[in-house]
Every structure is written in C-alpha cells, then in structure tokens.
Amino acid sequence: MIKALRGMKDILPDENEKYIYFLENATKLAKNYGFEYIETPILEETALFKRSVGESSDIVGKEMYEFVDKGGNSVCLRPEGTAGVVRSFVEHKFDRILGVKRYFYYGPMFRYERPQKGRLREFHQFGVECFGEDNPYEDVNIILLLKDILDFFGINYTLKINSLGCQNCLPPFRELLVKHLYDIEDGLCDDCKRRIKTNPIRVFDCKNESCQTILKDAPRLGSALCKECDESFEFVKKKLDELGVEYEVDTNLVRGLDYYTKTAFEFVSGDLGAQNAVAGGGRYDRLVEFLDGKSTPGIGFAIGIERILDLIELPKKEMNGYYFGAMDEDAVSLIFRLGHICRKRAKTEISYQKKSLKAHLKAADKKAARYCVVVGENELKSNSVWVKDLVEKEEKLIKLEDFEKGSGL
RNA sequence: GUGGGUGUAGCUCAGUUGGUUAGAGCAUCGGAUUGUGGUUCCGAGGGCCGUGGGUUCGAGUCCCAUUACCCACCCCA
Secondary structure, eight states: OOOOOTTOOOOOHHHHHHHHHHHHHHHHHHHHTTOEEOOOOSEEEHHHHIIIIITTSHHHHHOOOEEEOTTSOEEEEOSSSHHHHHHHHHHTTGGGSOSOEEEEEEEEEEOOOOOBTTBOSEEEEEEEEEESOOOHHHHHHHHHHHHHHHHHTTOOOEEEEEEOOOTTTHHHHHHHHHHHHHHTGGGSOHHHHHHHHHOGGGGGGOOOHHHHHHGGGSOOGGGGOOHHHHHHHHHHHHHHHHTTOOOEEOTTOOOSSTTOEEEEEEEEOTTSTTOOEEEEEEEOTTHHHHTTSOOOOEEEEEEEHHHHHHHOOOOOOOOOSEEEEESSGGGHHHHHHHHHHHTTTSOEEEEEEEOOHHHHHHHHHHTTOSEEEEEOHHHHHHTEEEEEETTTTEEEEEEHHHHHHTOOO
C-alpha cells in the first residue's frame, strides 16, 4: 500500500470544512483591513530563501526541500511565505511606486523536520505582508488584525512581543553578547555553546537552570536598543495599552528568520503541546533591499493553519438541501431528473438504488439533508412526489409540476 | 539528527504467568409483521495481531532486527 510521505497529511472532508470556515473568515477580516490577495509559486529559486530567511537559520540550513530541476537550476519548495511575496513585490517594481501595499496569502509550506504535534513537513500558513509603511501604527494595526482573527474563532492565547533592534543596534549588541558568552562558555550547556555561533540570542530561552543563573549578568537586548527602536517599541506598547490589548513583553522572543527587525510578536496557546505558537510575525525593514529592491519597510505575520484548526470549534452543522430516493425501479429516472433541477437551488444527493422508505429516510438523515424526497409506486400513479421535512417532521405530497417549479415546500 | 512510547477489525482499544475457534465499543449492512429518519432491541459481514527472523510441542503474548506512526529535545507557524 502506498502511503503519504512522512509529515504529509491528507486534508479529509471533515477537516476541510473547518479549513474553509477558517479561510473564509480570515480572508474577510484581512480584506476589511485593506489587504489584497496574492499568490506566489510554491517552487522558487533556492537563492531566494538563502538571502531572505538567512543561511544561518535552521530553516535554510537543514530543513529545505531543495533539489536541482531538469534545467540544472537549484530550486526548493518554499519553507515560508514572506520571501516569495517580497520577491514578487520587487520583481514587479512595486518598490518604485510610493505608497503602501498590503497583501495576504495562504497555501502550503514545506520544511524537512521530524514531525510531532503541531509540526508537519507540509503545512499551511495564512499570512499578511504590508510594504512601505514604517509608522509604528502599522505594527499595532497588524497585531490588531491578527488578534481580530483569533478572537473571531474564540481562541485563547497569550500575546508576546519584543523588539529585536535594527541594523544600528542589533549587530553591536550581538557582538557584545557573543563576547560575554565566550567569557562564560565553560559554564554553559552544550546546546548553548553551539548557540554562541549559530544564534546567540537563543541562549536566553535555554531551559537549563544553570545556564539561566550564569546568564543573569549578560547584556540584555532591551537595554541596548537605539533611540529609534526604543521609541517605536514604546509607542507600540502604549497603543496596545490604550486599546486594552493584553500582552507580555518577552525579551527571549526571537524570530528564527534572519530578516526580522524591531517589533516581533507571537500568539501562543497552552492547548497546542510543545509547538505552542499559533501565529507569529514582525517587522522586516531590510528584507526588500536584501532582495535587490529599493529600501522599503515591511511587516507581516503568518498563522499556522493546522495549529489554529486544532483550536477552532466548528459551528454546529445544520440540515440543508435535498435527498432523493426511489422505492420503485421505474422511479429512478424521475428522481434523477428532479434532483438535477434541485441542484440549482441547494445541495442535492440522489440515491440510484431502489430502497425501502425507511432506508431512504435513514440515508437522508445521515447525509444531513433537510428534505427527503421519495418516489414510489403511489407517487408514480398520482404524478406527485412525497417530501418530508426532516427538521419540522412534516410530510407532504406535492404535484410533480409544482415541485419542478419550486413551489409546494 | 537524539531520546521515549506505540503498532491487534474501517475507527478507538481489551487480550491474564505463552495454550486450542482472536474480543468489545463505535461505524457499516440487514431485521424488529406490508411505505416513516436521529433513540432502542436483535443479527451479520469484516483480522497474515506492522514486517522479517529466532526461542518453544505451541507465540497476539518472550527475544532480536526492521519499518511506520505518536510524543519530546531541537526549531518554528
């Protein structure tokens, strides 16, 4: 038996209903905020992700589905959505036009990781990106949109925010931190020793207690922010306070993608297992330049769709549409014709098998149809159809010509 | 990549210190006096007990290997 690849899942009708429910409402909210739909290819040149996400990141370093295509190009399945949108933005020269552009997207992403709860190799994200707006109001705006989406679905979460600094304050801080870490290297765990080289800021959320005690005297990013970053972070916090949006400043919050600057945020949920981030995002003011565009500020977020689906409860499904059944072999062609007419009005399912009335009612119920339409010997004789409203429990005999016109129900 | 756990019916799982014909619930299909659904009652179908090897008179059960899934580390949405 051939099975789906590791970490890849079929999205079956049950799950899909939720998926569509999520997508429809998230889309609507994003549009209300002025975002427009954009779709970019799933396959992109490898260099795109090396230059945007960053070669030092785990995503590019070891998690990409990368291969050489028949033309000899190094390509990969996108591991995240932002890079492609930025590529498109630059390629179509929108960086030359002044003004603000807002996009949203959704679709599959691929990362070659060991699967676990909330982590798949093929997963789906819904994300938004805003270009050309450096006003911290937009940081607040983006957080509000994300909050609105999560609130719409009644999800419990904690909002964590942090500032990652910019090109002026982050590099000097990083240098200072690395220097300090080398001084205390002997006391650090193996993971942290590795992190000094790969991602020094990560040491702050090491779970090892001894590391935490040693790190007490280490320099902190919060106190190293430049004036501009500090002001913008303070502004975001102030606005969130004013709006009554609860948040936690988490100085350990680090985005794993190299392009993030300044405001970073994450919505976490306690009901998700170890992979507790439902959504995350932040500002990326240098990314457009990294991809050969004219310097343009950007900010966005992405929601892990599988993760949010885990937290969403679908509203109760109502009985609707028609179910057609025949109790006589000769009635099948009639109900097939009638059913076809009904499809223009509502969901309609037709059973081609002659069955007992009871069997048809049972089937109609299972299909969650509102009306069970049955034709048997009696109805054939009287040129009518028997219809039962499964919700109101009322039944009627309707003249064929009336039923065809859509009246009588 | 590193740990730990689990593979028995379509699904969720029982299955004693190894013992004869492998069990339940749910789901499916059929019936409960002639054409009335969701609840109830009765019945039926459905299993290479993940795969390969070993121990044994005898293995779903014990041992080894392998593979898949799950969870965690790591990382992230």
